[in-house]
Amino acid sequence: xxxxxxxxxxxxxxxxRAAETGLWLFMAVVATLFMLFLSAYxxxxxxxxxxxxxxPGQLWLSTALLLAGGAAMQRAAVAARxxxxxxxxxxxLVGGAAAVAFLAAQLWAWQNLLxxxxxxxxxxxxxxxxxxxxxxxxxxxxxxxxxxxxVQAAMSPAxxxxxxxxxxxxxxxxxxxxFVVWLVLFAALGWLTPEVVRxxxxxx
Amino acid sequence: xxxxxxxxHDDAPKSFFTRYVWSQDHKVIAVQYAGTAIAVGLVGLLLSxxxxxxxxxxxxxxxxxxxxxxxxxxxxxxxxxxxxxxxxxxxxxxNYLIPLMIGARDMVFPYMNMLSFWVYLxxxxxxxxxxxxxxxxxxxxxxxxxxxxxxxGTPGHEWGIILMLVSLLIFIVATTMGGLNYVTTVLxxxxxxxxxxxxxxxxxxxxxxxxxxxxxxxxLFVSGVMMLLDKTLGTxxxxxxxxxxxxASDYKGGSPLLFQHLFWFFGHPEVYIVALPAFGIxxxxxxxxxxxxxxxxxxxxxxxxxxxxxxxxxxxxHMFVSGMNPWFGFFFATSTLIIAVPTxxxxxxxxxxxxxxxxxxxxxxxxxxxxxxxxxxxxLTGLFLGNVSVDIPLSGTYFVVAHFHMVMGVAPxxxxxxxxxxxxxxxxxxxxxxxxxxxxxxxxFIGTYLIYxxxxxxxxxxxxxxYHEYANYDFIPASAHSLNAFITVVALxxxxxxxxxxxxxxxxxxxxxxxxxxxxRAASLEWATPQVPPQHGNWGATLPVAYRWxxxxxxxxxxxxxxxxNAPLQDGGVEPQAPSKPAPGREAAR
Numbered sequence: 100x101x102x103x104x105x106x107x108x109x110x111x112x113x114x115x116r117a118a119e120t121g122l123w124l125f126m127a128v129v130a131t132l133f134m135l136f137l138s139a140y141x142x143x144x145x146x147x148x149x150x151x152x153x154x155p156g157q158l159w160l161s162t163a164l165l166l167a168g169g170a171a172m173q174r175a176a177v178a179a180r181x182x183x184x185x186x187x188x189x190x191x192l193v194g195g196a197a198a199v200a201f202l203a204a205q206l207w208a209w210q211n212l213l214x215x216x217x218x219x220x221x222x223x224x225x226x227x228x229x230x231x232x233x234x235x236x237x238x239x240x241x242x243x244x245x246x247x248x249x250v251q252a253a254m255s256p257a258x259x260x261x262x263x264x265x266x267x268x269x270x271x272x273x274x275x276x277x278f279v280v281w282l283v284l285f286a287a288l289g290w291l292t293p294e295v296v297r298x299x300x301x302x303x
Numbered sequence: 304x305x306x307x308x309x310x311x312h313d314d315a316p317k318s319f320f321t322r323y324v325w326s327q328d329h330k331v332i333a334v335q336y337a338g339t340a341i342a343v344g345l346v347g348l349l350l351s352x353x354x355x356x357x358x359x360x361x362x363x364x365x366x367x368x369x370x371x372x373x374x375x376x377x378x379x380x381x382x383x384x385x386x387x388x389x390x391x392x393x394x395x396x397x398n399y400l401i402p403l404m405i406g407a408r409d410m411v412f413p414y415m416n417m418l419s420f421w422v423y424l425x426x427x428x429x430x431x432x433x434x435x436x437x438x439x440x441x442x443x444x445x446x447x448x449x450x451x452x453x454x455x456g457t458p459g460h461e462w463g464i465i466l467m468l469v470s471l472l473i474f475i476v477a478t479t480m481g482g483l484n485y486v487t488t489v490l491x492x493x494x495x496x497x498x499x500x501x502x503x504x505x506x507x508x509x510x511x512x513x514x515x516x517x518x519x520x521x522x523l524f525v526s527g528v529m530m531l532l533d534k535t536l537g538t539x540x541x542x543x544x545x546x547x548x549x550x551a552s553d554y555k556g557g558s559p560l561l562f563q564h565l566f567w568f569f570g571h572p573e574v575y576i577v578a579l580p581a582f583g584i585x586x587x588x589x590x591x592x593x594x595x596x597x598x599x600x601x602x603x604x605x606x607x608x609x610x611x612x613x614x615x616x617x618x619x620x621h622m623f624v625s626g627m628n629p630w631f632g633f634f635f636a637t638s639t640l641i642i643a644v645p646t647x648x649x650x651x652x653x654x655x656x657x658x659x660x661x662x663x664x665x666x667x668x669x670x671x672x673x674x675x676x677x678x679x680x681x682x683l684t685g686l687f688l689g690n691v692s693v694d695i696p697l698s699g700t701y702f703v704v705a706h707f708h709m710v711m712g713v714a715p716x717x718x719x720x721x722x723x724x725x726x727x728x729x730x731x732x733x734x735x736x737x738x739x740x741x742x743x744x745x746x747x748f749i750g751t752y753l754i755y756x757x758x759x760x761x762x763x764x765x766x767x768x769x770y771h772e773y774a775n776y777d778f779i780p781a782s783a784h785s786l787n788a789f790i791t792v793v794a795l796x797x798x799x800x801x802x803x804x805x806x807x808x809x810x811x812x813x814x815x816x817x818x819x820x821x822x823x824r825a826a827s828l829e830w831a832t833p834q835v836p837p838q839h840g841n842w843g844a845t846l847p848v849a850y851r852w853x854x855x856x857x858x859x860x861x862x863x864x865x866x867x868x869n870a871p872l873q874d875g876g877v878e879p880q881a882p883s884k885p886a887p888g889r890e891a892a893r
Contacts, residue, residue, distance in 0.1 A: 117411035121487045124517065128479060132521040135568070139525055139561055143540060148556030220537040223556060227540075230532065 115265055122269050126276050129238060133280050136234070137287055140227050141296045152224045154289040155211040161204035162285060168197030169278045172271035179264040188253050191267055194274060195246045198239055205232055231284050238280070242273050315839035327413035328839055329398045332420050334730065336394030337723075339420075340387050341805070343427050347382035350375040352798045359791025361772040369771040370458040373442030376769070377459075378434075380445025381467070384573065385474060386427055388715055392580040393478065393516060394423060396722060397485050397509045399730065403829035404506050406494025406847045406869075408840045410484045419484065422477035426470045433459065433466035441467045444769065446566060449541040449559050453534040455548050468531045475520045475527075485513045494828075496849035500604065501868070501878065503827045503853040504597065507604050508583020511611040512576045518615070519572035526565035533557065563625055567618035574711050575614040579607055581718040582649055585671050587853070588721055589653055591825045592668035593660030594864050596854035598652045600878065606645035606652075613642045623694045632691040639689035643682070650679060661857065661864075665823075666740040670721030673748045674714050681710025684759065699769075702762025705755045713751045720747070720804065727808075728822045729829055732836050733815030739807040743800050750797035757786050826865045826876075827853035852878035 143149075175190030209229070217225045249266045252258045316322045323331060354375045357367040367375075398416070402409055410416045433440040442458030443451060451457050453464055489502070489510045502510075529540040533554070541562040542554035590597045597603060619627060619635040653675055662668065684706040688694045697703060720743070727735045761783055766773070773779050773787075821830040833843040847869040855866035855876030866876035 114411065117487050117491045120491050121412060121483050124483050124486055125479075128483075128517050128521060131518050132524060135522050135525045135565065139529065139540070139565060142561050142564070143558055146556050146558060148539075219532075220539070220553075223539055226532070226538040230528070230538075234528075 115262075118265065118269060122272060126273070129276065130280070133231075133235075133284065136231060137283070140231070140287060141291065141299075143223055143227070144291070144293050145296050145300070146223075148223065149293055150222050150224060151292065152212070152217055152222065152228060154285070155208040157204050157208035157211060158285060158289075161201045161208065162281065164197050164201040164204055165274075165278045165281055168194045168201065169271065169274040171197060172267070172274040176264065176268040176271045179260070179267045182260055184253075184260070187263075187267060191246075191250060191253055191270070194271070195243060195250065198243055198246070198274070198277075202236055202239055205236055208232075228288055231288065235277070235281055235284060239277055242270070242277060245273070246270055325417060327409070327417045329402050329410050329413070329416060330730070330837065332416055333395050333397075333399035335420050336398060336423065337391055337396075339424055339427060340391040340395060343382055343431075344387035344391075345801070345805070346431070347379050347387060348798050348801055350379040350382070352795055354379065355791040355794040357771065358773075359788040359794075361774065370439070370442060372771045373444070374434075374440045374458050374463070377442050377445055377447075377467075378430075378440050381471075382430070383712065384445065384577070385471070386430065388577045388711075388719075389478070389516070389573070390423060390474075391719060392577060392715070393485065393509065393513055394420065394481055396505070396580060396584065397481070397513065399726065400503075400505055400829060401485055401488055401509060402492070403729075403832070403837060403841060404503050404827055404853075405489060405492065405497050406828050406842070406849060407488060407492035408842060408846070411488045411492050412484050415480050416484050419477050419481035422473060422480065426473035426477060429466055429470040429473060433463045433470070436462035436466060439463055443467075446563075446570070447530070448566075449530060449533065449557075449562050450543060450545060450554070453530065453542070454545075454552075465531065465534060468527045468534075471527050472524060472531075475524045478516055478520055482513045482517045485509065486517065494846045494849060497828075498849075500601065501849055501852045504583040504586035504600070504603055504607070505580070506583065507607050508579040508581070508586075511607050512579040515572045515579070515611050515614060516576050519569045519576065522565050522569035526562050526569070530562065560622075560625060563622050564618070567621045568615075570621060571618040572611075572614045575610060577711055577715050579611060581674070581715040582607060582610075584718050584722045585653065585674055586649075586656075587827065588667045588671045588718075588725055589656050589660075590854050590856060591725070591823050592665050592671065593657050593662045594856045595656055595660040596852075596856055598655040598658075599648075600852065600854060601880070602648055603652055606648045609645045610642060613638060613645070617642060620689055620694070623691050624698045629691075636689055636691050640686065643686060643689075646682060650675065650682075665724075666735070666737060666744060667721040667725040667823075669741070669744045669748075670717045670724065673744070674717040674721065677709055677717060677751070678714040680756075681706055681708075681714055685710060697762060699767050700762035700764075701758045701766050701768050704768050705758035705762060708758075709751075709755050713755065717748070720744070723808070725823065726829070727811065727815075728818030728835070730836055731812045731815070732818055733811055734818045734822060735811045735815060736807050739803055739810075743804045743807065746800035746803075747797055750793050750800065753793040754790050754797065757790055761786065824863070824865050826855050826867050828868050831867050831869050850874075851876050854878070 171190045172194035175187045175194055178184075178187035178190060209232070212225070212228070219226055219229045249263075249270050252263055252266060316326065316328070322328075326332060326335070353364075353367060354372060356364050357372055398410070401407070438459050438461040440459050441447070441452065441463035443453075443460075443464060447464070447467065453460055457464075459467075489506060493499075493502070526541075529538070532538045533540050533542050537553055539554045539557040541559055542552070542557040543559060544555040545552055586597050586603055617635060617639045619631060620639045623632055623635075684702070688697060688703065688706055724735050724740055727733070762768075764779070764783060766779055766783060773784070818835070820835040823830075828847055828849065829837075831847060832838075832841055849868045850870065850872045851866065851868055853868050855861075855868075855878075857864050858866055858876040861875060866874050870876075
């Protein structure tokens with residue numbers, strides 16, 4: 100779907116290109132936001148009161164769910180592009196359901212931590228854990244809102260197939276971003292240690 | 304291939320409500336943004352005059368106690384930087400100029416554009432509400448540094464700071480929605496022939512500033528969210544262990560310095576979010592009102608891009624006094640001084656554009672000339688402050704107040720006034736009253752010099768900023784107090800002169816002299832719409848085609864002293880270094 104080699108006035112369907120560009124930009128903003136949060140996380144880690152927390156096991160489940168959701172979305176996009184509409188609709192629903200299940204698994208992980216009396220305040224590692232997972236969850240919810248609109252379009256016979264394929268492709272792209280961001284967050288929350296930070300900062 | 308123009312022309316909103324309130328038309332949204340920004344800017348102006356009353360005549364106005372003074376300082380700073388200048392340049396000028404100047408019918412996401420304004424309005428309302436909550440608005444200083452921002456002893460530490468942070472977060476959402484629109488529109492909705500290197504510099508300035516906003520505001524978002532959690536839920540992201548009012552707080556281990564890094568990682572690009580649109584607009588105003596092509600167009604574009612890039616690696620020059628590794632200080636001082644190079648190129652190019660130009664001393668040109676002088680004065684003191692060893696003694700003094708007001712307060716505002724005067728006929732079809740415009744210009748221009756020039760001396764004298772009163776400081780001579788009284792009197796006059804400007808806007812919009820279709824004889828596309836002011840969809844039945852850059856002024860042999868960007872190719876005036884094969888015209892494509 101790349102249109103980067105074309106100039107704005109080279110062909111029609113300007114709104115398709117605009118939607119693609121708009122989403123890339125938005126993804127850059129989201130990536131910047133999480134990158135800055137992670138910088139803050141690393142800098143805050145390098146203080147005396149830091150106690151790492153053990154990652155709840157549910158996170159592995161949620162990781163698998165989000166990966167599966169992205170894969171389903173990607174296959175839905177391929178199906179929509181090759182005009183296999185029923186299959187595309189099915190996979191689109193699976194992709195969304197996987198994201199909902201991901202959120203449920205994240206909440207389960209929160210419950211697990213709360214059962215162990217790991218609260219929001221007190222330990223900055225826990226504060227960051229809740230904050231970052233919550234913000235990522237909000238981005239998933241934002242994606243689900245857009246997904247809802249795409250599902251509506253997919254169910255309507257009036258939707259132009261080319262347009263629908265684009266919408267599902269963009270949805271899949273956002274799902275991939277959600278997965279990559281989650282992977283980086285999970286890795287940082289679970290395995291970045293003050294020693295590693297000090298090593299990166301040249302003080303290790 | 305010619306552009307398929309998919310816009311329908313009968314989709315213009317019919318009712319008053321959809322036309323002027325829930326409007327998705329970029330021109331209406333621009334006016335809504337600008338109107339709100341100017342209204343909130345007047346509040347900021349009032350606050351500054353109240354501050355000056357206290358500094359000039361301490362103790363005379365009893366209601367300006369220390370608490371209120373700090374609230375005025377904080378709200379004045381935040382209002383002017385964020386809610387006035389950022390909103391006006393991006394939401395106001397960005398919205399109005401981008402689609403018209405690049406030959407588009409509207410922004411690419413009109414609904415999101417409308418939402419952007421309403422969310423911005425919500426952020427302003429939340430901010431204004433903070434004046435009326437228990438404890439009043441926050442008095443933490445516009446930088447909102449923790450730990451003091453959320454601790455007892457700071458005005459507005461209960462609700463004011465919460466509303467300030469919430470308002471900022473809402474504002475960032477609005478800016479992001481608008482910003483995605485502006486950047487995507489520039490990248491994807493340009494008319495045929497409008498290459499990136501044919502765009503007017505106004506669009507370039509706004510475009511790069513918007514990219515900065517999209518990448519820098521997340522840093523404010525991060526710091527805002529984390530401080531909000533520190534305040535409301537007792538986390539310790541920024542809050543160290545401390546005694547507050549003799550009591551041990553529950554906070555421990557947080558890093559106030561981390562907040563400063565995040566804040567200034569946003570805060571310095573913010574300076575250029577305001578300055579780059581001003582740079583772009585000034586370039587266009589100079590070119591039109593000196594009837595001469597901008598000198599070094601491509602250098603100007605690259606300077607904008609390079610300044611934008613460098614603005615992300617200078618933030619810690621705001622933190623020289625925070626106690627940093629000397630190597631860091633050295634790095635940030637160096638990067639700060641390097642940014643002076645592309646900036647100086649721009650100033651030289653403006654001056655070289657004027658050289659041997661047919662300079663018309665119209666009101667926009669007066670403001671433009673004033674901008675160059677003011678920006679130069681403010682920029683030069685920036686070279687002082689960019690050096691660590693000079694910054695450290697001056698950092699806490701009125702020298703800094705003078706510097707940043709000249710360079711990012713007054714200078715961009717002069718551009719705002721010039722730009723509004725220039726584009727007012729495009730927006731309303733009427734000219735702003737010239738006599739009132741000149742009066743406003745001279746009072747503002749001379750007044751701001753009378754206000755800020757003396758502040759440099761006060762700063763060098765060691766007069767500290769952020770103080771509510773200066774009684775019993777032996778090192779401050781009586782003459783400094785007299786100077787402060789003088790500054791206050793001038794500030795009141797300058798403040799009142801701004802009301803003349805607002806009056807001029809309203810009066811001229813209703814009764815101004817009809818402007819005709821292109822009163823300044825400008826070459827860029829916003830003056831080439833079938834109707835002036837442009838109607839819904841901007842371009843009537845067919846989109847324009849750009850055959851040249853926007854700076855074809857005084858072209859030898861041309862019929863008149865400008866050639867519109869969309870005039871046929873045979874009229875000449877194509878930009879230097881144009882591609883050897885000009886972009887195919889619409890006729891050729893057919």
